[in-house]
Amino acid sequence: MPAILTVANQKGGVGKTTTATCLAHGLALAGRRVLVVDADPQANATSGMGVEPVASSPAFAGGPLAGGIVETPWPGVWCVPAGLDLQRLAAQGLSSATLLRDRLASLGDDRFDAVLIDCPPSLGGLTQNALAAADRVLVPIQCEYYPLEGLVQLLGAVRHAARANPRLAVGGVLLTMFEPAADLAREVEQEVRTKLDEPVFTSVIPRDAAVAEAPSHCLSVIAYAPRSPGARGYVDLAQEVLERGLVT
Ligand SMILES: Nc1ncnc2c1ncn2[C@@H]1O[C@H](COP(=O)(O)OP(=O)(O)OP(=O)(O)O)[C@@H](O)[C@H]1O
Numbered sequence: 135m136p137a138i139l140t141v142a143n144q145k146g147g148v149g150k151t152t153t154a155t156c157l158a159h160g161l162a163l164a165g166r167r168v169l170v171v172d173a174d175p176q177a178n179a180t181s182g183m184g185v186e187p188v189a190s191s192p193a194f195a196g197g198p199l200a201g202g203i204v205e206t207p208w209p210g211v212w213c214v215p216a217g218l219d220l221q222r223l224a225a226q227g228l229s230s231a232t233l234l235r236d237r238l239a240s241l242g243d244d245r246f247d248a249v250l251i252d253c254p255p256s257l258g259g260l261t262q263n264a265l266a267a268a269d270r271v272l273v274p275i276q277c278e279y280y281p282l283e284g285l286v287q288l289l290g291a292v293r294h295a296a297r298a299n300p301r302l303a304v305g306g307v308l309l310t311m312f313e314p315a316a317d318l319a320r321e322v323e324q325e326v327r328t329k330l331d332e333p334v335f336t337s338v339i340p341r342d343a344a345v346a347e348a349p350s351h352c353l354s355v356i357a358y359a360p361r362s363p364g365a366r367g368y369v370d371l372a373q374e375v376l377e378r379g380l381v382t
């Protein structure tokens with residue numbers, strides 16, 4: 135089976151979508167075939183990769199998942215786009231927490247090396263489905279506030295999901311939008327690295343305007359500004375994900 139990594143944090147704007155898409159590109163550049171599943175009604179991952187949202191969400195409704203996979207303009211990266219019905223599906227309550235897991239299982243095991251699932255900023259049914267489907271959860275956190283309280287809630291949701299999905303574990307906490315010159319960022323880093331029992335990635339993603347500009351060109355920062363600090367951060371992260379065996 136491919137490694138299934140869910141990128142989750144109920145806090146908004148912490149870098150989930152950026153991490154799902156840029157890590158996908160970094161892994162693809164390292165020769166892996168990567169599927170990005172957009173499980174967020176905002177469809178930011180879908181549009182950021184230059185893919186049109188579809189009417190009916192292939193990951194949660196509609197026909198067989200294989201028919202809903204779209205090739206992106208990024209070599210080695212495929213996408214299951216978010217559907218325009220995703221918000222409604224989530225609001226009315228998904229019928230089961232294993233819809234996405236079952237659909238991914240129907241893909242077979244040799245088409246992709248990794249599946250990255252981008253979650254909305256909530257711990258609702260879409261995120262629960264993404265956790266039920268995953269081997270590992272990656273948790274981006276922004277270094278501009280004290281994130282540990284929010285993490286307690288997320289880790290509780292991970293533990294809950296792990297009762298039905300014993301494979302599930304935290305793959306790593308990722309510091310994003312890091313500003314080394316800011317005292318607060320260094321304090322947050324110190325706190326996260328010393329107080330958290332969960333693994334924390336050595337790679338850190340710096341705050342970098344190129345990272346924010348890239349999606350409007352339908353590019354990852356690695357393609358948009360290859361020599362930028364943000365691109366280096368995500369290339370390093372992809373390497374670390376491989377070194378840690380989260381993807382083989
Ligand atoms: N390292 C970075 N440097 C500068 N800007 C960044 C960086 N990472 C992400 N951003 C920008 O910050 C905003 C939030 O990032 P992103 O969309 O990845 O977060 P998110 O957690 O997916 O948000 P949401 O919870 O709404 O889904 C975006 O405009 C993105 O381009």
Ligand SMILES: [Mg+2]
Nearest residue numbers: 150151174178
């Ligand atoms: Mg997002």
